[in-house]
Amino acid sequence: MYRLMVADVDSPSYFVATAAAKLGFFAQEGINVEFEPVYGAKYGPERLRDGTLHFLGGPAYVATRAFPGWKGAKLLCALSQYSYWFMAVRADLEVKRGDITAVKGLRIACSPTFPEMGLRYMLAEAGIDPTHDNVRIVATPTAHGQEHLKGRDGVVAIEQGIADGYWGNGMRVAIGESLGVAKLHLDLRRGDGPPGARWYNFAALTTTEQLVREQPQVANMPGVAPKPCNRSSRTAPFASRRPARRATCRRCGSAGPKVFLASALLLSAPNTRAPTGLAHRIRVPSVDHSHAGMRLVACTASRGSPSACNWNSALFIANDNTA
Numbered sequence: 001m002y003r004l005m006v007a008d009v010d011s012p013s014y015f016v017a018t019a020a021a022k023l024g025f026f027a028q029e030g031i032n033v034e035f036e037p038v039y040g041a042k043y044g045p046e047r048l049r050d051g052t053l054h055f056l057g058g059p060a061y062v063a064t065r066a067f068p069g070w071k072g073a074k075l076l077c078a079l080s081q082y083s084y085w086f087m088a089v090r091a092d093l094e095v096k097r098g099d100i101t102a103v104k105g106l107r108i109a110c111s112p113t114f115p116e117m118g119l120r121y122m123l124a125e126a127g128i129d130p131t132h133d134n135v136r137i138v139a140t141p142t143a144h145g146q147e148h149l150k151g152r153d154g155v156v157a158i159e160q161g162i163a164d165g166y167w168g169n170g171m172r173v174a175i176g177e178s179l180g181v182a183k184l185h186l187d188l189r190r191g192d193g194p195p196g197a198r199w200y201n202f203a204a205l206t207t208t209e210q211l212v213r214e215q216p217q218v219a220n221m222p223g224v225a226p227k228p229c230n231r232s233s234r235t236a237p238f239a240s241r242r243p244a245r246r247a248t249c250r251r252c253g254s255a256g257p258k259v260f261l262a263s264a265l266l267l268s269a270p271n272t273r274a275p276t277g278l279a280h281r282i283r284v285p286s287v288d289h290s291h292a293g294m295r296l297v298a299c300t301a302s303r304g305s306p307s308a309c310n311w312n313s314a315l316f317i318a319n320d321n322t323a
Contacts, residue, residue: 001032001033001034002026002031002032002033002034002054002055002218003033003034003036003052003053003054003055004017004021004026004033004034004035004036004053004054004055004056004057005035005036005037005038005040005044005047005053005055005056005057006018006040006056006057006058007039007040007041007044007056007057007058007059007062008039008040008041008058008169009037009038009039009040010171011169011171012169012170012171013079013080013084013169013170013203014057014058014079014203016057016079016080016203017055017057017079017205018035018057020033021033021034021035022035031218033054033055036053040056040057040058041058041062044056044058044062045062045063045064045065045066045067046065046066048063048066048067048073048206048207048208049066049067049072049208051208051210054207054208054211055076055205055206055207056205056206056207057079057203057204057205057206058203058204058206059114059201059202059203059204060075060078060201060202060203060204060206061114061201062114062206063206065113067208072208072209072210073206073207073208073209074206074207074208074209074211074212074219075204075205075206076204076205076206076207076219077204077205078202078203078204079202079203079204079205080202080203081189081202082188082189082198082199082202083118083188083189083197083198083199083200083201083202084169084170084188084189084201084202084203085115085118085119085167085168085169085188085200085201086167086168086169086170086172086173086184086185086186086187086188087103087108087165087166087167087184087185087186088154088165088166088168088172088173088176088177088182088183088184088185089102089106089164089165089182089183089185090158090164090165090181090182090183091176091177091180091181091182091183093164093165093183095185097183097184097185098185098186098187098192100122100123100126100128100186100192100193100194101126101128102185103123103128103135103165104128104133104134104135105133105134105135106135106136106164106165107136107137107138107162107163107164107165108135108136108137108138108163108164108165108166108167109137109138109139109140109141109153109154109157109158109162109163109165109166109167110137110138110139110140110166110167110168111140111153111167111168112139115167115168116137116167118167118200118201119137119167120137121200122188122193122194122197122200123135125193125194125196125197126193126194138157138162138163140153140154140156140157140163140166140168141153141156141157141160141162152172152175153166153168153172154166154167154168154172154173154175154176154182155172155175155176155179155181155182158176158181158182159181165182165185166182188200207219
């Protein structure tokens with residue numbers, strides 16, 4: 001039995017890995033995987049190192065906490081492309097969307113360590129000095145009793161009056177918008193922030209070099225998806241793609257309610273702009289917050305699947321001999 005966890009259970013950034021486990025795609029490749037619905041960011045890297053965890057879906061850098069300099073860790077694939085960090089601000093703030101200088105004088109709630117590092121780096125790249133420009137980065141509180149569900153963290157920070165905005169994933173932004181508490185200010189994936197900010201981070205599936213070395217058949221999973229030869233073949237030429245895609249989306253959506261609890265339920269109201277449309281059974285992903293768009297589930301499709309595959313986010317797992 002192999003064990004899989006993700007950094008945040010209710011984060012759309014890593015849901016591809018969750019869906020792959022819940023819908024049996026690992027099993028189709030002969031790999032028995034158990035998904036652990038816990039806050040993987042807390043002990044995930046250390047459990048990878050100790051051998052009690054085999055796969056961790058999370059930020060591409062997450063394993064470096066337990067594997068300094070990447071020694072012993074291996075990225076198997078990308079779960080989505082580009083940085084999935086957003087900044088939301090209070091809904092009543094009169095600021096121009098995308099204007100990074102508007103953060104001067106504001107209190108920004110942020111999770112510690114790597115997300116905060118990314119926020120500080122972005123500010124530095126934009127020529128903003130937190131001390132000189134009075135940008136206060138405050139700890140993000142978590143809703144009581146929901147440590148493994150982080151979707152409301154930014155909203156809680158604004159509601160408690162300790163922050164004017166927050167830095168986090170698309171789920172947190174969408175929840176803030178749906179409640180009328182916050183609005184989107186910066187979206188790194190779509191060009192906001194300093195040049196190159198979209199490359200700060202991406203979601204990845206991580207394992208250990210030991211697993212790759214000792215069990216290559218598990219790390220390779222050759223049936224998951226073939227690698228395209230060139231850019232023009234990134235979208236596989238399947239016939240009747242739309243019906244097949246809808247069917248696959250409905251199947252992926254069936255996994256959502258099993259793992260997305262209170263945070264995702266907030267997005268179930270009509271016309272809510274859910275990050276990846278999970279509350280809408282994945283059928284209508286938000287243009288603003290989706291990480292992999294309509295083809296999210298193609299990331300877990302096996303070779304020969306009739307569903308369209310977006311090679312930008314395909315779960316193409318292979319040994320990486322370059323690192």
